[in-house]
Structure formats: C-alpha cells, structure tokens
Amino acid sequence: MAFEILRGQILGDFRGNRNPRRRINAGFAQLNSGLRILGYKNGDIPIDEVRGMLLARSPEEAIIDFGEGSEIVYDPLQALVTITPRGESVPLTPQENRVLTLLTGQPYEYHHARELFLQENLELSCFYDWNRAFRVHTFYMRRKLGNNTKGDPYVRSDQDLGYGLFPGTADLNTE
Amino acid sequence: MGLEKLQHSLSLLAQARNSIEAEQEISLGISAIARGFSSGAGRELTTTEILLAIMEPGTEFTFAQGSPLLVYQPHKATLVTTTGVTHLRPVANRFFLRMAYEPECYVRKATLGQDVLGKNWLLKSHSDSVKYYIDQLRITLGDRGRKPRLIRSREYFGYGLFPDPSVMPNIGL
Numbered sequence: 001m002a003f004e005i006l007r008g009q010i011l012g013d014f015r016g017n018r019n020p021r022r023r024i025n026a027g028f029a030q031l032n033s034g035l036r037i038l039g040y041k042n043g044d045i046p047i048d049e050v051r052g053m054l055l056a057r058s059p060e061e062a063i064i065d066f067g068e069g070s071e072i073v074y075d076p077l078q079a080l081v082t083i084t085p086r087g088e089s090v091p092l093t094p095q096e097n098r099v100l101t102l103l104t105g106q107p108y109e110y111h112h113a114r115e116l117f118l119q120e121n122l123e124l125s126c127f128y129d130w131n132r133a134f135r136v137h138t139f140y141m142r143r144k145l146g147n148n149t150k151g152d153p154y155v156r157s158d159q160d161l162g163y164g165l166f167p168g169t170a171d172l173n174t175e
Numbered sequence: 176m177g178l179e180k181l182q183h184s185l186s187l188l189a190q191a192r193n194s195i196e197a198e199q200e201i202s203l204g205i206s207a208i209a210r211g212f213s214s215g216a217g218r219e220l221t222t223t224e225i226l227l228a229i230m231e232p233g234t235e236f237t238f239a240q241g242s243p244l245l246v247y248q249p250h251k252a253t254l255v256t257t258t259g260v261t262h263l264r265p266v267a268n269r270f271f272l273r274m275a276y277e278p279e280c281y282v283r284k285a286t287l288g289q290d291v292l293g294k295n296w297l298l299k300s301h302s303d304s305v306k307y308y309i310d311q312l313r314i315t316l317g318d319r320g321r322k323p324r325l326i327r328s329r330e331y332f333g334y335g336l337f338p339d340p341s342v343m344p345n346i347g348l
Binding site for chain 1 (some may be wrong): 177180181184185188189192194196197198199201203204205206207208209210211212214215216220222225226228229231256257276277280281283286330332
C-alpha cells in the first residue's frame with residue numbers, strides 16, 4: 001500500500017523524464033520482490049509501519065531500558081527517569097541529564113569524571129571548577145534517584161574508581 | 176535520508192527472519208530508487224517528503240482546545256488559526272509536519288535537519304539553517320510575542336510543537 005502510493009507520487013514528479021522513471025520502476029519491482037519474501041502480500045507494507053520506520057528515534061534519542069534485572073527506564077529526550085519498583089517518574093535538569101547520558105554508555109562500570117569530560121565535549125567544562133560542578137550535579141541527581149530495592153544507590157561513586165550507574169541490583173561488571 | 180532509514184529498518188526485519196535474499200533485494204531496490212530520484216531531481220528524497228507522499232489525502236491534524244492552532248492540513252500547507260488561515264511555504268510545511276507528528280516532545284536539531292533538508296544538510300547549508308527556518312515559521316505563526324510559544328526550543332533537546340499552552344515539559348524543571 002505505502003510503496004505503491006510512494007511510487008505513484010515520485011513517478012508523477014518525473015512525468016516525461018524517461019530515464020529516472022525506468023530506474024525507479026525497476027527499484028520498486030526489486031523492493032516488492034524482497035517484501036514478498038518477507039511475507040507481505042503483493043509485496044507491499046502498511047502505511048503505519050512505514051511511518052513508524054521513518055519516525056523512529058535515532059539511537060541517542062531512544063528510550064533506554066537497561067535490560068533484564070533493571071529497575072530504571074531512562075528517556076534522554078524528555079530528561080525523565082522512571083523507577084519501576086516505586087512507580088515514580090523523576091524529572092532531571094538539563095545538566096543532570098547530560099551527566100546521566102554519559103554514564104548510560106557503560107552501565108555497571110565506574111568512570112572517572114575527567115575521563116567523561118574528555119570523551120564528550122560536555123558543556124559543563126566551561127565552568128571554572130568543572131570538577132566541583134560535576135560533583136554537585138551528580139550529588140543532586142543521586143538524591144533524586146534514591147536507592148534500589150537492595151538499598152544501594154543507582155548512581156554510585158568511589159574515591160578511586162569514579163562514578164558509575166547501576167540501574168539494577170547487580171554488582172560491578174568485572175569482565 | 177528517508178530511503179536510507181527505510182532500508183535500515185527493512186534490513187533489520189529481514190535479518191530477524193534470517194532471509195539474506197530478501198535483504199539483498201530490498202537493499203538493491205531502494206538503492207535503485209534513490210539513484211533514479213537523484214538523477215532526475217538532483218537531490219535526495221527526504222523523510223518528510225516520503226511522509227507527505229504516503230499520507231492519505233485530506234489528512235488533518237486537529238489541535239487541543241485552548242490552542243491558538245485549530246487545524247493543520249499538510250497537503251494544502253495551510254494552518255487554520257484563531258486569527259485566520261495561514262499558508263506555509265514548502266520547507267516550513269515540512270518542518271511543521273515533522274513536529275506535528277510528535278507534539279509535546281522535543282526533536283533534536285540534527286534530526287530535524289536530516290529529516291527535512293536531507294542527509295548532508297550540514298555540508299550544503301549553514302549550521303543555523305534549521306534555526307532560520309524555525310524563526311521564519313515563528314514569524315508566520317505570530318509566535319514571537321506569545322508566551323509560552325507554540326514552537327518551543329530548548330538547548331540540547333531541540334525544537335518541539337506545544338499546541339496546548341498549559342503543557343509544561345519535564346525538562347529543566
């Protein structure tokens with residue numbers, strides 16, 4: 001359905017232009033045969049499915065679910081953390097959201113604040129004392145998120161190892 | 176960019192069903208369509224153009240009560256507001272359509288640029304071109320003197336359409 005409409009629209013734009021029309025027609029024929037193998041009748045796909053594919057968020061915008069055993073669902077675009085055991089949604093400030101975005105890259109691991117700053121061109125670095133700024137933002141974020149069902153904080157810090165995000169009750173990833 | 180997104184999603188679908196043949200056919204087919212389009216039009220087919228093309232004729236977006244926007248007709252590129260009918264220019268129409276699909280949610284500047292202007296929009300145009308188009312759209316909508324604005328922008332999160340003025344996003348509370 002969707003690709004048939006799209007083909008009609010595109011070909012309409014190239015009326016009298018034989019070369020692109022031929023290529024486009026051949027392309028749609030090949031695409032339809034591929035879709036037929038996937039089980040779509042007449043090689044076409046519903047409009048809603050195509051729309052969903054086109055509007056899908058890019059990986060950095062996607063809602064992050066940390067997998068099995070996780071108690072947190074994080075939506076970076078809305079700056080919202082949903083803590084499932086408590087059924088609570090915690091809104092983050094933009095700076096807290098940035099810090100958490102950095103930590104989500106490798107959960108269950110510790111990262112040095114300096115390492116995080118060097119990896120990403122974090123706008124916090126414009127602060128004169130960025131280390132303190134980072135500490136303060138992380139402190140408030142930890143207070144907001146609270147502890148997991150075992151009683152350990154979701155965002156942990158270690159004097160030697162740095163900061164880490166622990167979305168579930170599992171311990172440090174030592175692999 | 177639109178065709179690339181479709182190719183990526185359909186390839187993932189084919190991989191999930193273990194069909195290498197289908198993946199190849201889809202990939203070749205979409206490449207041929209993209210080549211044919213660019214040879215005729217001299218540019219790529221963007222995501223919002225595909226969205227407009229596959230939309231059922233006569234589709235309308237109706238907004239919530241209390242909003243200065245009443246109805247948006249993407250095919251006619253018209254917006255019926257409380258003060259009258261506003262016509263949108265083609266690029267502004269595509270920007271508005273992209274935001275109207277996900278109201279009350281921010282869309283990143285890079286995503287908007289790619290979806291409306293094409294994959295290599297940053298190479299072809301200035302990095303502030305999205306801002307420019309949104310500013311033009313705001314002027315057309317009479318949004319500049321309005322608080323809160325219909326089109327809100329937020330550093331890092333991008334731009335979003337908030338038809339209901341009472342809605343406050345969670346960001347930055």
